[in-house]
Amino acid sequence: xxxxxxxxxxxxxxxxxxxxxxxxxxxxxxxxxxxxxxxxxxxxxxxxxxxxxxxxxxxxxxxxxxxxxxxxxxxxxxxxxxxxxxxxxxxxxxxxxxxxxxxxxxxxxxxxxxxxxxxxxxxxxxxxxxxxxxxxxxxxxxxxxxxxxxxxxxxxxxxxxxxxxxxxxxxxxxxxxxxxxxxxxxxxxxxxxxxxxxxxxxxxxxxxxxxxxxxxxxxxxxxxxxxxxxxxxxxxxxxxxxxxxxxxxxxxxxxxxxxxxxxxxxxxxxxxxxxxxxxxxxxxxxxxxxxxxxxxxxxxxxxxxxxxxxxxxxxxxxxxxxxxxxxxxxxxxxxxxxxxxxxxxxxxxxxxxxxxxxxxxxxxxxxxxxxxxxxxxxxxxxxxxxxxxxxxxxxxxxxxxxxxxxxxxxxxxxxxxxxxxxxxxxxxxxxxxxxxxxxxxxxxxxxxxxxxxxxxxxxxxxxxxxxxxxxxxxxxxxxxxxxxxxxxxxxxxxxxxxxxxxxxxxxxxxxxxxxxxxxxxxxxxxxxxxxxxxxxxxxx
Numbered sequence: 001x002x003x004x005x006x007x008x009x010x011x012x013x014x015x016x017x018x019x020x021x022x023x024x025x026x027x028x029x030x031x032x033x034x035x036x037x038x039x040x041x042x043x044x045x046x047x048x049x050x051x052x053x054x055x056x057x058x059x060x061x062x063x064x065x066x067x068x069x070x071x072x073x074x075x076x077x078x079x080x081x082x083x084x085x086x087x088x089x090x091x092x093x094x095x096x097x098x099x100x101x102x103x104x105x106x107x108x109x110x111x112x113x114x115x116x117x118x119x120x121x122x123x124x125x126x127x128x129x130x131x132x133x134x135x136x137x138x139x140x141x142x143x144x145x146x147x148x149x150x151x152x153x154x155x156x157x158x159x160x161x162x163x164x165x166x167x168x169x170x171x172x173x174x175x176x177x178x179x180x181x182x183x184x185x186x187x188x189x190x191x192x193x194x195x196x197x198x199x200x201x202x203x204x205x206x207x208x209x210x211x212x213x214x215x216x217x218x219x220x221x222x223x224x225x226x227x228x229x230x231x232x233x234x235x236x237x238x239x240x241x242x243x244x245x246x247x248x249x250x251x252x253x254x255x256x257x258x259x260x261x262x263x264x265x266x267x268x269x270x271x272x273x274x275x276x277x278x279x280x281x282x283x284x285x286x287x288x289x290x291x292x293x294x295x296x297x298x299x300x301x302x303x304x305x306x307x308x309x310x311x312x313x314x315x316x317x318x319x320x321x322x323x324x325x326x327x328x329x330x331x332x333x334x335x336x337x338x339x340x341x342x343x344x345x346x347x348x349x350x351x352x353x354x355x356x357x358x359x360x361x362x363x364x365x366x367x368x369x370x371x372x373x374x375x376x377x378x379x380x381x382x383x384x385x386x387x388x389x390x391x392x393x394x395x396x397x398x399x400x401x402x403x404x405x406x407x408x409x410x411x412x413x414x415x416x417x418x419x420x421x422x423x424x425x426x427x428x429x430x431x432x433x434x435x436x437x438x439x440x441x442x443x444x445x446x447x448x449x450x451x452x453x454x455x456x457x458x459x460x461x462x463x464x465x466x467x468x469x470x471x472x473x474x475x476x477x478x479x480x481x482x483x484x485x486x487x488x489x490x491x492x493x494x495x496x497x498x499x500x501x502x503x504x505x506x507x508x509x510x511x512x513x514x515x516x517x518x519x520x521x522x523x524x525x526x527x528x529x530x531x532x533x534x535x536x537x538x539x540x
Contacts, residue, residue, distance in 0.1 A: 020231065021211075021214075022210070022214040022217075022227055022230075022231065023210055024038065024063070024067060024194060024206075024210060025037060025038060025039040025063050025234045026038070026039070026227065026230040026231050026234050027156060027191065027213070028156070028158075028217070028225045028230055029041045029154060029155055029156055029168075030155040030158075030167070030168035031044075031153065031155060031351075032044075032351050032354050033354070034353070034354075035164075035168075035224070035225060035230075036230075036233065036351075036353070037230045037231075037233050037234045037237075038063060038066070038067075038156075039062070039063045039233075039234045039237050040233060040234075040237060040351065040353075041066070041154075042061075042062040042063045042065065042066035042067075043062040043063075043237060044351050045062070045066065045146065045147075045150070045153075046062040046065060046066070046081070047062075047348065048143050048146065049081055049082060049083075049143045049146070049147055050081050050082070050083050050102075051083050051085075051348075055079075055081070065079075065081070066150075067195070067198065068198075069150065070150070070151070070154075070195055071195040071196070071198045071199045072199055077104065077105040077106060078104050078105070078106065079104060079105075080100070080102040080103055080104050081102065081104070081105075081147070082102065082103045082104070082105070082107075082108050082140070082143070082144070082147075083101065083102045084101050084102075084103065084136075084140065085101070085136070086132070086133060086136055087101075088133050089133055089136050089137060089140070092111075092115065092118075092133065092137070093108065093110075093111025093112065093114070093115065094110070094111050094114060095107060095111055105144075105147060105148070108140070108144055109144075112140075112141060112144060115137070118137070119137065119138075119141055122134045122137060122138050122141075123138065123141075151170060151171055151172040152170050152172050152173070153170065154170050154171065155167070155168035155169060155170050156168065156170070156171070156187075156188075156191060157169040157170070157171070157174070157180070157184050157187060157188055158184070158187070158221050158224050158225070159224075160181050160184070162223045162224060164224060169184075171188060171192075174188070183216065183220040183221075186212075186216045187213065187216050187217065187220075187221075190209050190210075190212045190213035190216060191209075191213060193205075193209040193212075194206055194209035194210055194213065197209055214227070229291070229292055232288065232291065232292055233292045233353075236285070236288050236289070236292065239285075241281045241282075241284055241285035241288070242281070242282065242285050242306060242340060242343070242344075244278075244281045245278045245279070245281035245282040245285065245336070245340065246278070246336065246337055246340040246341075247278070248274045248275070248277045248278030248281065249274075249275065249278040249313075249332070249333045249336040249337045249340070250333070250337055251271075251274045251278075252271045252272070252274035252275040252278060252329055252332070252333040253271075253329075253330070253333035253334065253337070255267055255268070255270050255271035255274060256268060256271040256326055256329045256330055256333065259271060259326065260326070268326050268329070271326070271329050271333075272320055272328075272329055275313070275316070275317065275320070275328075275329050275332050275333060275336075276317060278313075278333075278336060279310075279313050279314070279317055279332070279336075282306070282309070282310050282313060282336070283310060285306070286306065286307060286310055289303070289353065292353065293353055295367075296367045296370065296371050297371075298370045298371055298374045299370075300352065300354060301346060301490075302343055302346040302347055302352050303352070304374050304377075304489070305339055305342055305343040305346065306339070306340070306343050307371075307374050307378070308339060308374060308377050308378040308381065308489075309335065309336055309339030309340060309343070309378070310378070311374070311375050311377075311378025311379060311382070312331075312332070312335045312336070312339070312378045312379075312381055312382045312385070313332045313335065313336050314378075315331075315378070315379060315382045315414060315417075316328045316329070316331045316332025316333075316335065316336075316382070317332060319331065319410060320332070322410075323406070323410070325403075327389065327407065327410075330389070331382070331385050331386070331389065334385070335381070335382070335385055368428050369425055369428035369429045369431075369432050370425075372421055372424055372425035372428055373421070373422065373425030373426065373428075373429060373450060374425075375421045375425070376418055376419075376420075376421035376422030376423075376424075376425050376453065377422075377485055377488075377489050379414055379417045379418035379421055379422075380415075380418040380422060380453060380457070380481060380482075380485045381482060381485055382414050382418070383411055383414045383415045383418050383478045383481065384478050384479055384481050384482035384485070386407065386410060386411035386414060386475075386478060387411060387474075387475040387476065387477070387478030387479040387481070387523075388475075388479055388522070388526075389407060390404065390407045390408060390411060390471065390472075390475040391472070391475050391476070391479065391523075391526035391527060391529075391530050392526065393407060394471075394472060394475075394526075394530035394533065394534065395526060395529050395530050395533055398530070398533040398534050398536075398537045399537060404471065405471070408471040408474065408475070411474065411475065411478060412461075412464060412474070415457055415460065415461060415478065416461065418457060419454065419457040419458065419461065422450065422453045422454050422457065423454045425450070426447075426450040426451060426454055429447065429450065430447075433447075446488070448488075449484070449487060449488025449489075450488060452484050452488065453481075453484055453485055453488055456477070456480075456481055456484050457481070459477075460474060460477040460478065460481070463477070472527055472530050472531055472534070473527070475527070476523050476524070476526075476527040479519060479522065479523035479526075480519065480520070480523050482519050483515075483516050483519050483520065486512065486515060486516075487512065487516075490512060
């Protein structure tokens, strides 16, 4: 009965989503190498200028901010949207620092006009030579130009051909009406008519203009534009499924903690249900992204973070189903919250559904090698979390030998799974490299990292089977394994080394160093502490 209700809910949600009318939020725009709804374009533009995806003080969504700006530029240019974080930057522009520290286009324009010489010098410098103030001034100048040229970035007129690779046209790029085909003119006219009726606050006129726009788009550009995917992406933007997911992960952690204090089993069951609901939101968000982008969910670093988190939580849900003692809930809730937090940090960079980096531009290998190796990352980190749990339990409750043995065996099982996916993914990567670059192995840093993960797993499994390490030593090995995984995953991609680099990310070296230091100190310290506790227990 529960499954039937869930299926009916999913069907009803899907029906309501695809049955809603096409509106101004769904207008297609070519930006960042792909066709996206105007809602996504507006969110990313406002994010870079204002730092948020909506105007918080006025409670205005990004799409309404953009549409009102296009319909009435005079009022739009007098709206406070440029948020400055540094009082020294504000002072250099001749502005007054206040509690809101948000300024209009005209206020910023005057300040930048007075700093022309300085801005020219800043743009001539490399990023490494810039001070914090200079870097923020450069960022402000770029965002100011983006705001001033918003119409130029608004590529809303599809090309005449049906080739999805052809460039779309901005209204300001139209030299004359005769330069457009009849279909292009009709599409542009209906869009401008919608803006005009919005300015007049004519609700009926806005509805007619958008209905005509959609008819023109559907009749003549259906091969270029999938209106259903546009509506789905707009819904995805508003649903915030990953925020819902992390909310349920945190709730699961709180309920679990409460169950430890009060001990009733029913509360732990509610915690498990909360973890599963968070996991379903998590998986639903990934599936939506896959459908919208028409590719696997590991194309960018942001997507790999949420996918690794998904794999770790899948292991946690299964672990809790087997053990029924709260361990899986704890690991899933903590790892899910941490990974989501890291992912949110990367989501503020802009469009999280951006085009692929060149090294990933192959759907077949993206669906095999990259997905497989990322599952290996998730399982490896899950084994690392289990190592933390084992050492912590060995310190706090060294007398619970049966439970410690169960955790140890679970850790070993997850390590075997991690080895399978890491090894299989590495081999597939070699085949991909052979077809792409003509060599199976080239000692690229990413390749070395994948090999080190496999070798570390093999070493720990061999030492465990041969008796060279016992439970405490194996748990320590899994804790240190996290260092190798994170270096292979984040370090190579963000420290500007090798063929798989996405460029140098400021601050990542310090964060990686702190993480490595923490894991090393925790692992070694907890190992010897647990050994001493075990020794004391044996003596007593």
